[in-house]
Amino acid sequence: MKVIKWILRILPFLYMGAIWIMSSLPSNHFVELPDSALDKTIKESLHLIEFACFYVLLVLAFLTRRGPFTVRLNVICAVIAGLYGLTDEIHQSFYAYRSASWFDLVKDVTGIVVCFYFIQGALFKGRFVRLGKVLGYVRGL
Template sequence: MKYVLRLLPVAYMAVIWIMSSLPSNHFVELPDSEIDRFIKESLHLIEFAILYVLLVLAILTRKGEFTARLNILCAVIAGLYGLTDEIHQSFYPYRSASWFDLVKDVTGILVCFYFIQGALFKGRFVRLRDMLGIVRKF
């Protein structure tokens, strides 16, 4: 299980890269274009937050202490990958890249960072801390 958790961030990053290379309507396009756009724009809030959480889970499976610095490093890596993704999208005529998309990416990361930081280092969110502790045992 720990090896699966360690490989998940890399696999997820590959999926992001591939999907960023395709038109936004390649997989799904809803009949109402406004709703379709709203949902796809909202996904920026969770796409890189998921990457951050996967990075945290991967690091929790290794021996050694998970420090606040490692937690920040996970958030920075996820944010930098969000920036890389926006740059990557700018090379495709059927995709768009914007600073606002990057802000949404980072916002999602920061929300998850708040909860994980609170659970692991501030004594808050006990259930989340317990769930992360289970991952630590892998």
């Protein structure tokens, strides 16, 4: 169980590194679909998922530590994820083959807010019972 706990603690940092590296590369570096409109739509929608995943990884990491996981700590996880989204947009602005926009940041934050709603409900409001059980399991590691 200690191994799982430490993996969960390290994952957010590895994920941050992956985001940083991918933001440094052209958007078609890994994959480019033949239909350019579909390719662009899928890649643009990934903003919603990318930073939501980062927020969830932060929550999981903090759940493995001693002490209570509070509403305040949950908000801090969301803010950290949002600030990293802002940092990512600034980082992308330095590359000619990448773009940075406020709209991308809004998509990043929207994904975070959706996950925040579910995690907040599961941990502090008695909703989303199955999710609460999974998060409780992680807490017990």
